[in-house]
Every structure is written in C-alpha cells, then in structure tokens.
Amino acid sequence: MSTYKAPLTDIRFALYDVLGAEALFAQLGYTDATRDILDAVLDEAARFAETVLAPLNGVGDEVGSTFDKSTGEVTTPPGFKAAYGQFVEGGWTGLTASPDFGGQGLPHTIGVPLNELVNAANLAWGNFPLLSHGxxxxxxxxxxxxxxxxxxxxxxxxxxxxxxxxxxxxxGTDLGLLKTRAEPNEDGSYAITGTKIFITAGEHDLTDNIVHLVLARLPDAPAGAKGISLFVTPKFKVARDGSVGERNTLRCGSIEHKMGIKGSVTCVMNFDGAQGYLVGQPHKGLQAMFTMMNTARLGVGLQGIGLSERAYQNALAYARDRLQTRSLAGAKFPDKPADPIIVHPDVRRMLLTVKSLVEGSRLLALHAGTLIDVANHSADAAERERADTLVSFLTPISKACQTEWGIENTYHALQCFGGHGYIHEHGMEQLARDARITTLYEGTTGIQALDLMGRKTASTQGAGLKLFLAQVEAFIGANENNPAVAEFIAPLREKAAEWAGLTRSILQRAAQDPEEIGAASHDYLFYSGYVVLAYWWARSVAAADASSHGEAFKQAKLETARFYFARILPRTLAHAAAIESGAAPLMAMAAERFGD
Structure with a gap:
C-alpha cells in the first residue's frame, strides 16, 4: 500500500518565504495567525492526516460504503466515523470559520494546506466534510x-x-432544464419534490443531520436558468428556533458504483414534498449556489494536488530502491548488481514533471487562498475588489489544471513502478483511479475552460488577466537585475506578452464568430495554467535564494525551475498553435460525417 508524509517543508516555504503570509495576515488583522500558531496547526494537521486518515485510504477503497435498500441508510467504511469524530473534536471543521458561528477565525489560507493534506491522505474520506464549507x-x-x-x-x-x-x-451543466419543484406551504416553508443525482455525501452515518442545499423551481418560475431558486432542506426537519424534529420526506434511493473514491458516497436523492426554506431571493438560486460551487472548485483543485503529492512520494521512494539495468553513462552504483531506476532519464522526466507541477500548483492554490482573505478582510475597498476579480479569474485555472495534472501525475507515478504499479498491492492504481473523478465533478474541465474564456475573460474585457499580468510585470521589474532569476526573466516576459496577444486575437475573432470562444477555450485554459506556474517557479527561485534554507533546498528549487521552463513550459507552443488555428478545424465537419 502507498504511504504518505505531509510535505511541511515545502508548504512552509510557500506560505512564509514566497507568499509572505505572516505579514499579510497581520495587515489584514488576523491577530491570532502568528507563525507559532500556524506552525502548530500544520504540525497537528500533518499528524492527523498521516496517522488517522492515511491508514484508512486502502480500507475505504476495498470495503467502500454500503447501502441498505430497505431503509435508505448508508454505512461508511470501517474507521471513517471514528476519524470524523476526531476531526470534529480537534476543531478542524471550524478552523477558518467566523467566531460568530463558533469557528476559530483563522485565515482562509491556512485551510488550503489542511485540505491538501486531507485529500492526499484519504480523498474519499475528505469528501464528507468537503461541501460543508461551501x-x-x-x-x-x-x-x-x-x-x-x-x-x-x-x-x-x-x-x-x-x-x-x-x-x-x-x-447536469444546463441547470436551466431542471425539473425539481418547490410548492409554498402555509407556514412559509416549501415542499420540495424531485430527484437529484451524483450527490456527494447525500447520506451517511457520520453526523446526526445533513443539510441539503437544493435547486428547484417555484410555481411562477420563468423558464430556464432565470427561474431557479435555492432551498435549504435538512434530512431531519429544523424549526426556525433551531429545534430538530421528525425525519424529512427525503431519502437516498441508491448509491453509485464508481471507478474510484469508493469510500465516498455518491447518492441518488429523492425529495418527496420535503420541507425546505428559501435561501436568498426567488429565482436567484444560481447566484447563491455559485458561491458554494466556487468554494468547492478550489477545494477539488486541492484534491489534484494532494493525490499528486502522495503519488510522487511513493514513486520517488520506489525509484531510489528499484534496481534495473545500468545507467547509459556507466554504472552509478557499482557495488550493486544494477543501478536504481532514478538514474535513468525517462524516470527522471516523469518524477520531475510531477514535482514541478505539484510544487507550482501548491503556490497557485495558496495564492488563491490569500486572495480570498484579502477580498474578505482588507480595509481597502478597491483592494478587496481587485482580489475578488483575480481569484475569480484564477478559479477555473486552479480547478481544471490542478485536476488534469493530477491525472497526469498519478499516471506518471504509476508508470515509474512498471507492472508493479498496475497491481493492487502498491496502492498506485487506487490513486490513479481516484484522480479521474476530479476533472468531472464541480464542473468538468470543458466547463472550466468556457468559464475562463467566456465569463472570466470575454465578459470582463480581461479584467482578471490584466491584474495577473500586472503582478508578473511587477515581479519582472523588481528582479530585472537579480542574478538568481536572470535566466527566467526573458522567457517569462515573452510568455506574458504572448498570453495578452492570444487573448486579444481570440476576442477579435469572437466578435465575428461566437464559436471562436468555445474553440479556443481548452487550449487557452492550459496555456494560461502553464504561464501561471512559470511565474510561480520564477518567484520560488527568487524566494529560495533569499531564504535561510540550506543550499540543497535552494539548488533543488533552481533545478526544478529549469526543468519546468525547459520541458513543461514549451507545451504552450502547441496550445498557442491550436488557438491560432481558429474554429474552422473543429466546426467544419457535419455531424453525420463523424461516422455511423
């Protein structure tokens, strides 16, 4: 089975050395977010992930959650309920929540590494508390x-x-087609009737009650997405005074049999006149639901990072131990019958690909966390607006790229094991299977691409992109004469300029042909992701050089950045060429010519 150790050294480097989190939190008024407290949180989160959750990862996959058709009840895998009890007892559910509602009030940013560690240790278990925050x-x-x-x-x-x-x-994606209806009751509540599918943690035995946020239509609702309202509909009825009553008329109809995350429960939920309460304004449910969904999308991006990190750790350990042939340059370990496979270029290619994407993604995720803190707590209204615009722009990049890279990374790590990766005993095939869902739920990669290209770029005249490019330019200006990052400045400047030019080109073509937005969206998404990571790798090298970390750490950052710029960033060339080809190669073929 695979093992896991929390990568605290790199998390702390990203938080403190690259992002300057201590100063930021002090500026935002987080008086309790001192280095000592944050380090204690990280240490305890690591202990919980490594010793409580990680040992249950294989159990969840092998046993899974079970469904009782006669009662509609779900039993989670052995150990899951006890682990959730420890999670609650440790105060983790309220770590970043407002003290007004019983939370600890720590910065949202510190919840990012917590979620990464949980997902790396046990993704299926992590899905149970995942949506509560949203x-x-x-x-x-x-x-x-x-x-x-x-x-x-x-x-x-x-x-x-x-x-x-x-x-x-x-x-699914086209929520304007939904049929679930909400009929008003005399007491001001609503009777919710309909069927929902793919509901994560819709039923389980971890808690006494489950709060469902349900999209439904009122009797006078206009057609389409403009006629959707949001309702809070608990498993057990809850009165306005907080008292919990009888079982609501909703029930799990079945659970899905899945490729991965088998310990997680994916439910069909049937609502049969269940009592619910309107959240927000009538017919404005999508706005409220997207508040929850955007939180969840960033959380799913962290699932890709967590799985990648765990896969990397196990592949690296195997590559150091597995003996297989000699180095092409001659024996590197002449005292052994063969060299460990880490000496071979192709194994190094896979390991460095995973390492560079994981460590770069971690900074992207933590940066998004800091933006949320600024958007919520800065005293400067203009700064709050800029942070909100930028995190909105980065959200589809984070969700899609980090999950797609998660699939790539877990497959690279499995490949390092050869045939041993394909069999069950090493646990690598579970990581690859678990990773596959992350590009699908909370909006597929295609939906993220359309969101980035359409809603977050075309509709805003590139507001988020301009803010990020200004950040890149500020870094370049501040480090123009810094020898530590001199080799990265010119290619970073070139890619930033090209990114802006590609954006203008797409929008100009889209003014004549709306299909250009959809045709460019996938490649634009990944082009954006690779340039974003190039920026973070350049910043990592600068931060490492100025830090108190040892020479080995600094050299590892430098050499990984060189690999990224030489071997990963050139992927943008293919994406740029595809973007510039326009919509015609995609849209010219008639549907019937695709085949029988």
Missing amino acids: AVEALKQHGQDWQREVFLKPLVDGRWTGTMCLTEPHC
Missing part, C-alpha cells in the same frame, strides 16, 4: 438571519454536514 459560505452570504443562526453553528462545529444538490438525471 454550504456555510452560501448560507452566510445569502441566507436569512434565522437560517444563519440555526444552520451555521452545527455546520461549523461539524455536528451536521452539508451537500449541494444540483444535477438531475436529465440535466
């Missing part, structure tokens, strides 16, 4: 005062968990 944000921003008072405290302290109920059997 439910808290949706209710906090859009709920009525009594809803915040009644639902947020038990969600924050972990007594209850939350879900997001969007998808129906006949509609």
Whole structure:
C-alpha cells in the first residue's frame, strides 16, 4: 500500500518565504495567525492526516460504503466515523470559520494546506466534510438571519454536514432544464419534490443531520436558468428556533458504483414534498449556489494536488530502491548488481514533471487562498475588489489544471513502478483511479475552460488577466537585475506578452464568430495554467535564494525551475498553435460525417 508524509517543508516555504503570509495576515488583522500558531496547526494537521486518515485510504477503497435498500441508510467504511469524530473534536471543521458561528477565525489560507493534506491522505474520506464549507459560505452570504443562526453553528462545529444538490438525471451543466419543484406551504416553508443525482455525501452515518442545499423551481418560475431558486432542506426537519424534529420526506434511493473514491458516497436523492426554506431571493438560486460551487472548485483543485503529492512520494521512494539495468553513462552504483531506476532519464522526466507541477500548483492554490482573505478582510475597498476579480479569474485555472495534472501525475507515478504499479498491492492504481473523478465533478474541465474564456475573460474585457499580468510585470521589474532569476526573466516576459496577444486575437475573432470562444477555450485554459506556474517557479527561485534554507533546498528549487521552463513550459507552443488555428478545424465537419 502507498504511504504518505505531509510535505511541511515545502508548504512552509510557500506560505512564509514566497507568499509572505505572516505579514499579510497581520495587515489584514488576523491577530491570532502568528507563525507559532500556524506552525502548530500544520504540525497537528500533518499528524492527523498521516496517522488517522492515511491508514484508512486502502480500507475505504476495498470495503467502500454500503447501502441498505430497505431503509435508505448508508454505512461508511470501517474507521471513517471514528476519524470524523476526531476531526470534529480537534476543531478542524471550524478552523477558518467566523467566531460568530463558533469557528476559530483563522485565515482562509491556512485551510488550503489542511485540505491538501486531507485529500492526499484519504480523498474519499475528505469528501464528507468537503461541501460543508461551501454550504456555510452560501448560507452566510445569502441566507436569512434565522437560517444563519440555526444552520451555521452545527455546520461549523461539524455536528451536521452539508451537500449541494444540483444535477438531475436529465440535466447536469444546463441547470436551466431542471425539473425539481418547490410548492409554498402555509407556514412559509416549501415542499420540495424531485430527484437529484451524483450527490456527494447525500447520506451517511457520520453526523446526526445533513443539510441539503437544493435547486428547484417555484410555481411562477420563468423558464430556464432565470427561474431557479435555492432551498435549504435538512434530512431531519429544523424549526426556525433551531429545534430538530421528525425525519424529512427525503431519502437516498441508491448509491453509485464508481471507478474510484469508493469510500465516498455518491447518492441518488429523492425529495418527496420535503420541507425546505428559501435561501436568498426567488429565482436567484444560481447566484447563491455559485458561491458554494466556487468554494468547492478550489477545494477539488486541492484534491489534484494532494493525490499528486502522495503519488510522487511513493514513486520517488520506489525509484531510489528499484534496481534495473545500468545507467547509459556507466554504472552509478557499482557495488550493486544494477543501478536504481532514478538514474535513468525517462524516470527522471516523469518524477520531475510531477514535482514541478505539484510544487507550482501548491503556490497557485495558496495564492488563491490569500486572495480570498484579502477580498474578505482588507480595509481597502478597491483592494478587496481587485482580489475578488483575480481569484475569480484564477478559479477555473486552479480547478481544471490542478485536476488534469493530477491525472497526469498519478499516471506518471504509476508508470515509474512498471507492472508493479498496475497491481493492487502498491496502492498506485487506487490513486490513479481516484484522480479521474476530479476533472468531472464541480464542473468538468470543458466547463472550466468556457468559464475562463467566456465569463472570466470575454465578459470582463480581461479584467482578471490584466491584474495577473500586472503582478508578473511587477515581479519582472523588481528582479530585472537579480542574478538568481536572470535566466527566467526573458522567457517569462515573452510568455506574458504572448498570453495578452492570444487573448486579444481570440476576442477579435469572437466578435465575428461566437464559436471562436468555445474553440479556443481548452487550449487557452492550459496555456494560461502553464504561464501561471512559470511565474510561480520564477518567484520560488527568487524566494529560495533569499531564504535561510540550506543550499540543497535552494539548488533543488533552481533545478526544478529549469526543468519546468525547459520541458513543461514549451507545451504552450502547441496550445498557442491550436488557438491560432481558429474554429474552422473543429466546426467544419457535419455531424453525420463523424461516422455511423
């Protein structure tokens, strides 16, 4: 089975040396977010991930969650409930939540490494508390005062968990087609009727109650997406005074049999006149739901990072131990019958690919966390707006690239094991299977690409891109004469300029042909992701050079950055060529000519 050790050295480097988190938190008024407290949080999170969650990863995959058709109840794998109890007891569910609702009030940023460690240790288990944070944000921003008072405290302290109920059997991405209906009751509540599918943690035995946030239509709803409202619909009825009543008329109809994350529960949920309460304004449910979804998308991006990190650790250990033939340059370990496979160029290619994508992605994720903190807590309104615009722009890049790279990385790591990676005993095939879902739920990669190209770029005249490019230019200007990063300045400047030019080119063509947005979106997404990571690798080298880390650490950062710029960043060339080819190669073929 695979093992896991929290990468605290690199997390601390990213937080403190690259991002300057201590100074930022002090500036934002987080008086309790001192280095000592943050380090203690990271140490304890690492202990919990390594000793409690990681040993259950294989159990969850082998045993899975089970469903009782007669009762509609779900039993989680052995050890999952006890681990959740420890998670709640440790205060982890409220780590970054507001003290107004029982949380600890630490920066959102410190929740990023916590989520990475949980996902690396046990992705399936991590899905149970995953959506509670998003439910808290949706209710906090859009709920009525009594809803915040009644639902947020038990969600924050972990007594209850939350879900997001969007998808129906006949509609996924196009929520305007949904049929679930909400009929008003005399007491001001609503009767919710319909079927939702693919509901993560829709039923389980970890908590006493489950709070479902459900999209549905009111009787007078206009057609399409403009007629969707959001309702909070608990498993057990909850009165306005917070008292919990009888079982609501909703039930899990079945659970899915999946390729991976078998310990996680993916439910069909049937609502049969279940009591729910309107959240926010009528017909404005998508706005409230996207508050929850954007939180979840960043969280799923962290799943890709966590799986990649665990896969890398195991592949690296195997590559150092596995003896196979001699180095092409001659024996590197003449005292052994063969050299370890880490001496071979192709194994190094795979390991360095994973290492460079993981460490770069970690900075992208943590940067998004700092932007959320700034957007929520800065005293400067203009700064809050800039941070919100930038994190909105980076969210589809984070979600899509980090999960797609997660698939690539887990497959590279499995490949390092050869045939041993394909069999069950080493645990690598589970990581590869688990990774596959991350590009699908919370919006597929294609949806993220359209979101980035359409809503976050075309519709805003590139507002987020301009902010990020200004950040790149500021770094270049500050380090123009810094010998530590001299080799990275010119290619970074070139890619930033090309990124801006490609964006203009797409938008100009789209003014004549709207298909150009969709045709360019996939390649534009990945072009963007690779340039974003190039920026973070250049910053990493500069930060490492100025840090107190030892020479071996600094050299590893430098050499990984050189690999990234030489071997990974050139992927942008193919993406740029595809973008410039326009929509015609994709759209010219008639549907019937695709084949029988």
